[in-house]
Structure formats: C-alpha cells, structure tokens
Amino acid sequence: MNRLLTLFQxxxxKVLNIYFTAGFPRLNDTLALAEAIQEAGADLIEIGIPFSDPVADGETIQKANTRALQNGMHVALLFEQLQKLRDSVKIPVILMGDVNPMLQYGTEDFCKKCQEVGVDGLILPNLPMDEYLAEFKPIFDRYGLLNxxxxTPQTSEERIRRIDENSAGFIYMVSSSSTTGSTKGISKDMEGYFSRVDQMSLNNPRLIGFGIKDKETFQQASAFANGAIIGSAFIRAIEESENPSLAAKDFVQAVLE
Incomplete structure (x- = not known):
C-alpha cells in the first residue's frame, strides 16, 4: 500500500507535513534534511522542485527556488539525490511543483523515477483536473503515485466534492487566497472556511497549508483538519543556518513539543 494511505490509516x-525546496539552502542538503525532518518526528515530507516561476509561492519560497536553481538543482539531479532515500527515510515523501518540469523530463519517465526512488505522490497546482483524469491518471496509477x-476558500462545494471523488491520500486545503508565507496566523474567516469544509464529511483526510508557522498555528489548524503543512517558516529557519539539518530538527521539535 502507498505510504500516504498507510499514514492516514x-x-x-495532528499530521505534520514539512515542506522544503530541493537543493536549498545548499545543493546537496536534500537527503540530509529529509532524514532530519523524519528524526524530529514529522509525519510527511514535501519536497519542492525549484522552478523559475513558482505557482502561488510567496517571497520566501520564491527566493528558495531562485537559490536552489543558482546552486544547480534540476529534476535529474534531484532523482539522483533521492536514489538512497528509502535506505533511511521511511515516512511518506511527496514532490511538489509546477507541472512543466515533469513535462520537460517526460511524464512517463518522471513517474517511473518517482516509483524507483520511493516518492509516494505529487502536488502539481497548475495541472487541471480534467487534464489529469484524461491523460495523467493512468500513468500515475501505473507507478503507484497519488495526485x-x-x-481554497473560493473553491465551490461542487468542485470540492469532485476533487474528493477523484482523490486519494489527502486534500491540500489552502488556508487563504494569498500566497504562501503569511505571518498573520489563522483568522476567523479562515476558521469559518475550515469549519465549512469539515462539515462536508469528505472521504479524504485534509491538511491545511499557507500561514501555518509554529506550534500554535499547527494546533489551531489541526483542530479543523487532520493536520497541517509548514513551508515558508521552515525555509526561514534553515536558510542561514551553518547546520541546516540541526536547525531543521530544532524547528520540527518546537512545533511538536
């Protein structure tokens, strides 16, 4: 069974998903960070594939993308770095990014590589659902990948239910219509949206992302969903550290303490 499905079973x-950008802060930090995140007690790792024009990302993750690309990160190198991932990392790992790097690499080859290195799923925000169902789902299924x-707060109930019907793993609840990296925390409007979706009794688990930055906001989000995703705050915690792996452990442990 896919590790994501096993996790949510x-x-x-209070499922904690930690996002970081591949090749950041240094080119070869990817595997060491994944190991540190697991060791600190996170449940799920989301690795961002750097892209020159990332979708919906705020300034922090945009800068991380730029730095990773300047460091020399690219898809083929990421797969090389993940070759020994499953020797040490046992929790689920998903890749997140723009659909274009996958298309440029070749969808079949990309998905095959994901299976080889032990990736469990993909988040491709700019891949339309109809296109996914018609063209990509058979390939994803062949290689055991969950999409x-x-x-968002603007997503209609009809679309949410359609997503729920065509999903496995979890649904990523974007907390607001802004970009990632908000430091304002969780507002009453967000809580209303979380509650509305909670009352829909969806089949899939839900993780809340955007604006989750510490123990307090993680606990708040977890009251309305199965857990939360932290990205920008984690990136800020490791970006200037002399020991990114140690900084990663400290950050995750502080969220979970």
Missing amino acids: QKKE IFLI
Missing part, C-alpha cells in the same frame, strides 16, 4: 490527527489536489 494509522494517524487521524494531491488543492482547494
């Missing part, structure tokens, strides 16, 4: 609440869809 075994853990129903994770995003919803």
Whole structure:
C-alpha cells in the first residue's frame, strides 16, 4: 500500500507535513534534511522542485527556488539525490511543483523515477483536473503515485466534492487566497472556511497549508483538519543556518513539543 494511505490509516490527527525546496539552502542538503525532518518526528515530507516561476509561492519560497536553481538543482539531479532515500527515510515523501518540469523530463519517465526512488505522490497546482483524469491518471496509477489536489476558500462545494471523488491520500486545503508565507496566523474567516469544509464529511483526510508557522498555528489548524503543512517558516529557519539539518530538527521539535 502507498505510504500516504498507510499514514492516514494509522494517524487521524495532528499530521505534520514539512515542506522544503530541493537543493536549498545548499545543493546537496536534500537527503540530509529529509532524514532530519523524519528524526524530529514529522509525519510527511514535501519536497519542492525549484522552478523559475513558482505557482502561488510567496517571497520566501520564491527566493528558495531562485537559490536552489543558482546552486544547480534540476529534476535529474534531484532523482539522483533521492536514489538512497528509502535506505533511511521511511515516512511518506511527496514532490511538489509546477507541472512543466515533469513535462520537460517526460511524464512517463518522471513517474517511473518517482516509483524507483520511493516518492509516494505529487502536488502539481497548475495541472487541471480534467487534464489529469484524461491523460495523467493512468500513468500515475501505473507507478503507484497519488495526485494531491488543492482547494481554497473560493473553491465551490461542487468542485470540492469532485476533487474528493477523484482523490486519494489527502486534500491540500489552502488556508487563504494569498500566497504562501503569511505571518498573520489563522483568522476567523479562515476558521469559518475550515469549519465549512469539515462539515462536508469528505472521504479524504485534509491538511491545511499557507500561514501555518509554529506550534500554535499547527494546533489551531489541526483542530479543523487532520493536520497541517509548514513551508515558508521552515525555509526561514534553515536558510542561514551553518547546520541546516540541526536547525531543521530544532524547528520540527518546537512545533511538536
């Protein structure tokens, strides 16, 4: 069974997903960071594929993308770095990014490589659902990959239910219509949206992202969903550290303490 499905069967609440950009802060930090995140107690790792024009990302992750690309990160190198991933990392790992790097690499080859290195799913925010269902789902299924869809406060109930019907793994609940990296925390409007979706009794687990930055906001988000995703705050915690792996452990442990 896919590791994501196993995770959500075994853990129903306070699931912590940590996002970081591949090749950041240094080119060869990717595997060491994944190991540190697991060791600190996170449940799920989301690795961003750097792209020159990332979708919906705020300034922090945009800068991380730029730095990773300047460091020399690219898709083929990422797969090389992940070759020994499953020797040490046992928790689920998903890749997140623009659909274009996958298309440029070749969808079939990309998905095959994901299976080889032990990637469990993909988040491709700019891949339309109809296109995914018609063209990509058979390939994803062939290689055991789950596609994770995003919803926002503006997503209609009809679309949310359609996403739920065509999903496995989890649904990524974007907390607001802004970009990633908000430091304002969780507002009453967000809580209303979380509650509305919660009351829909969806089949899939939900993780809340955007604006989740510390123990307090993680706990708040987890009250309305199965857990949350932290990205920009984690990036800020490791970006200038002399020991990114140690900084990663400290950050995750502080969220979970």
